[in-house]
Amino acid sequence: MSVTAAKGFTAAGIAAGIKENGNPDLALVVNTGPRLAAAGVFTSNRVKAAPVLWSEQVLKGGLVSAVVLNSGGANACTGPKGFQDTHATAEKVAEVLSLNAGEVAVASTGLIGVTLPMDKLLPGVEKAAGELSAHGGEKAAIAIKTTDSVHKTSVVSRDGWTVGGMAKGAGMLAPGLATMLVVLTTDADLEADVLDRALRDATRLTFDRVDSDGCMSTNDTVLLLASGAAEVAPAYAEFAEAVREVCDDLGRQLIGDAEGASKDIKVEVVNAASEADAVEVGRSIARNNLLKCALHGEDPNWGRVLSAIGTTSAAFDPNQLNVAINGVWVCKNGSVGEDRDLVDMRYREVVITADLAAGEETATIWTNDLTADYVHENSAYSS
Amino acid sequence: MSVTAAKGFTAAGIAAGIKENGNPDLALVVNTGPRLAAAGVFTSNRVKAAPVLWSEQVLKGGLVSAVVLNSGGANACTGPKGFQDTHATAEKVAEVLSLNAGEVAVASTGLIGVTLPMDKLLPGVEKAAGELSAHGGEKAAIAIKTTDSVHKTSVVSRDGWTVGGMAKGAGMLAPGLATMLVVLTTDADLEADVLDRALRDATRLTFDRVDSDGCMSTNDTVLLLASGAAEVAPAYAEFAEAVREVCDDLGRQLIGDAEGASKDIKVEVVNAASEADAVEVGRSIARNNLLKCALHGEDPNWGRVLSAIGTTSAAFDPNQLNVAINGVWVCKNGSVGEDRDLVDMRYREVVITADLAAGEETATIWTNDLTADYVHENSAYSS
CATH class of the missing domain: 3.10.20.340 (ArgJ beta chain, C-terminal domain)
Incomplete structure (x- = not known):
């Protein structure tokens, strides 16, 4: 289920070798349309990781064709080299999928202050692209785990349309314990400004109020992508409620899996x-x-x-x-x-x-x- | 040393039976003059313990003859009964020492939300009064301990005058981990407004910047009493520096003894x-x-x-x-x-x-x- 529960999306999750232990560490989510609308909210930390700085720019256009996410390294506090690496990652996704790099969002999670092993990450993008599937949502959710003990997914289906998503992290949006990365997808046929409003309304009441340890990440990213593949345009209130429901469920799962917690x-x-x-x-x-x-x-x-x-x-x-x-x-x-x-x-x-x-x-x-x-x-x- | 390092002060510390384990739990510090000037700073927590509410009023007059401190109970969130108990404690000190209750500051530390065993505390006041001594400073410092592993005292002597003090707690003024109680004494001959300025200048740079765990107590109290017994009125800068030095030393001791800390x-x-x-x-x-x-x-x-x-x-x-x-x-x-x-x-x-x-x-x-x-x-x- 996860990000491929809604029609119009493919996904993959693979082990690129970014994590030394060989666990899955690279996920790709692709919107196959017909619509490519998107909205995003990001950490309010003023020290922002390179992928956050990049994706904030991408989201300004309200159009996202693909999201590439890696665990095993946050690419935060890595200077100009870090930003070049994020850019190169987006360019690689664009190249293998014949897209414009300006439509590719990037998200990273892991240790701060360490540059990513690009010699492993870029071939990993090719490998992931080769495994894209309309059933790949779960593998993608697994590939973004860091200290998570379980992967987190959620789906809400309404009359002919669906909102689904995946999350990693044991914390919160802003502030955020371990980095929180969330990708939500829907096949509802809605424009970017509607997605933006629904996402902000939902995160304000859900991820923003999940406060495991008061610490704020440099990398928190929540994206909502719409493919329009269901050819249904639900009323705002109904759509917003579904988005909030998925966010609430994922937020509750984050708390339930918080590092070391017993309550x-x-x-x-x-x-x-x-x-x-x-x-x-x-x-x-x-x-x-x-x-x-x-x-x-x-x-x-x-x-x-x-x-x-x-x-x-x-x-x-x-x-x-x-x-x-x-x-x-x-x-x-x-x-x-x-x-x-x-x-x-x-x-x-x-x-x-x-x-x-x-x-x-x-x-x-x-x-x-x-x-x-x-x-x-x-x-x-x-x- | 402690609060009796400066001339013009007596102190005592005894076991009144407030603590169930029989450890010392009641301290008395008395200014024998000739001057009875005093200043105080208190927690900025809006939920204030009864003794804080009482002592804030006492300090407004700039005159304190005696301070009674108990461990084994914070007398916080205890309603009107708690305030009556603080009042009764001050009255008891006034009675046994022939003072005005309005000149008696009260400080408490321990569990919130539990009323004090007045049947033990009031006889304890009589017992402590009987043991007042110009060498009682150390016993007083011991009697205010809660989770402290050691008692904390400090003394700075200058040309003919002294500032000394005792502290308990493993934290900070505002905010404060465990409650911080501090009594400083000096035999310098200074008026209350000078004491107040020196104390605020010192706490702003010392106790206010000791932040063990970000938690703020309902009971934090720092008092500075002057007896004038040295018959010396030092210049402000010199006096303020001595007060800051004692506060700095005590603050450093609080951090060094913070609950469970290893760094x-x-x-x-x-x-x-x-x-x-x-x-x-x-x-x-x-x-x-x-x-x-x-x-x-x-x-x-x-x-x-x-x-x-x-x-x-x-x-x-x-x-x-x-x-x-x-x-x-x-x-x-x-x-x-x-x-x-x-x-x-x-x-x-x-x-x-x-x-x-x-x-x-x-x-x-x-x-x-x-x-x-x-x-x-x-x-x-x-x-």
């Missing part, structure tokens, strides 16, 4: 004065290392939730804050609430509800706990 | 366009969990430094950034620099130098690495 934590902020307040409070709670440790230890330490809320500029009265953990209101009116021993934390999913008692807006942020495994994985592995 | 990391930001830029970049680097894990693993992963810089609003050109780790310029002009294998990371202290190439301002932030021990300590221990 998936849903932070719901309710009764905020504004959505911005709700997001600020949600992020502050999601990024509190002490709380993340406590939740790992299955300790419903609501004091750490309150101290995280207290660092924000959101509207609230400290004496009216309420906090529930897995449905037990352990903090009421800024003070001791229901018995914390009532909180059952044995399961992987933990829900923290922070009631600001200041309005009617809400936001949900997903995060993970902080574990010794996270430390081990990120101290032993140069990524 | 003390000095983040120097140089050639920034403004001091605010330098501080923002320094904090962003200091709070990057992925980098903190890498440094724990003795991996000079400068890519994570660049991705942290990239999340800030500071003035810089990504292609002009330079980064040194322990003096080796591993990143030059935003790209690969000197050989990372040259970086020696065997020692506890690590120095990261980030050159923004955008001006002439600098700032230094101290932090720690992120370790499995940090996770263990903060997931197993409700604090």
Whole structure:
């Protein structure tokens, strides 16, 4: 399924030898049309990898014929040589597929500050082109994995049209833990500006609110390609909902596979004065290392939730804050609430509800706990 | 030494039974004059513990006769009862020492959301008052420990006058890991407004830039008391320097004893366009969990430094950034620099130098690495 669930797309995933362990590391996704519309969102990190700088330019035209993605190297902080390498990669794809390089998006993930082995990557592009298939979506999803333990795909089908996609990473769009790369495809017949709006609306509520460890990647890339092959132009609301559904599913899979995590934590902020307040409070709670440790230890330490809320500029009265953990209101009116021993934390999913008692807006942020495994994985592995 | 190094102060530290393990948990510091001037700075967390709310009011008068500090309970998020308990504690000190309760500052540290055992704390105040001594500074420093492995004191003596102090905590003022409590004393004969200026100037450059884990406490308190007993009024610059020196030393001790840490990391930001830029970049680097894990693993992963810089609003050109780790310029002009294998990371202290190439301002932030021990300590221990 993945990126080839929608009609009008072929894909491939191969081992080009970029990764020293011989695992798959190069993916190609090709839009066979008839339409070649596309939209993209990228990391907001000001230190951007070469492929991000390249693809941002490509996407400005709203037209993408192919996407080439590699794992095994981020091509970030690699100077002019890095940009030349990205350009050469796009040119190679254009050459073997008879396209214009300006229609080829490039995405990379892996270690920062290391140049890509172009002597392996360019022959890999030829090999991948030779294996393009309307059933190649899963192989493509596998080839973009880095520390991912599983590949991530999602598909939503509606009346005659489909949105599908693949994702890699254990984190978030902006900010992003490990780099997040996502390619979504649809056979709906829509123009680039509609795709752009739907993609931004979806990422704002999904990938943007997946905050595993507060770190922002130099390479995060989310692309949406439309082939028009279904010859159906759904209404905006219906299409946007399908895109959001796929993004939500992929985002949830990213959290579920976050490096070293043992808990998936849903932070719901309710009764905020504004959505911005709700997001600020949600992020502050999601990024509190002490709380993340406590939740790992299955300790419903609501004091750490309150101290995280207290660092924000959101509207609230400290004496009216309420906090529930897995449905037990352990903090009421800024003070001791229901018995914390009532909180059952044995399961992987933990829900923290922070009631600001200041309005009617809400936001949900997903995060993970902080574990010794996270430390081990990120101290032993140069990524 | 500690808070009784300066003339005109007595102190005591005893076990009142607030901590279940029987360790010392109550400290008393008394200014015997002739002057009773004082200044204080407190957490900027908007969720403030009862003793912070109380002491902020006391310090407004610029006059403090005594400080009572307890470990074993933060008295934060404890509602009206918590504030009554703080008030009762101050009243008890006032009663046994024949003072006005409005001149008694209170500080607490320990678990949030639990009320203090007043049936043990109030008799403890009487006991501590009976043990007040001009040599009691060290016992007081011991009694305020929570997860601290050692007690922290510092003294600077100048021509006829002294500044001394004690600290507890493994973190920072604002933000603060575990609560930071600091009491500084001096026998210099200075007025409250001079103390206030010197304390703010010092904390801005010391405790404010000690950022072990980015978490902000509800209870952080730093007090400076002057007895005037030395009958010397030093010039402002000389006095401010001594206060800063003591704060710097105590801050360095806090980092050196941070929960579970194996590295003390000095983040120097140089050639920034403004001091605010330098501080923002320094904090962003200091709070990057992925980098903190890498440094724990003795991996000079400068890519994570660049991705942290990239999340800030500071003035810089990504292609002009330079980064040194322990003096080796591993990143030059935003790209690969000197050989990372040259970086020696065997020692506890690590120095990261980030050159923004955008001006002439600098700032230094101290932090720690992120370790499995940090996770263990903060997931197993409700604090």
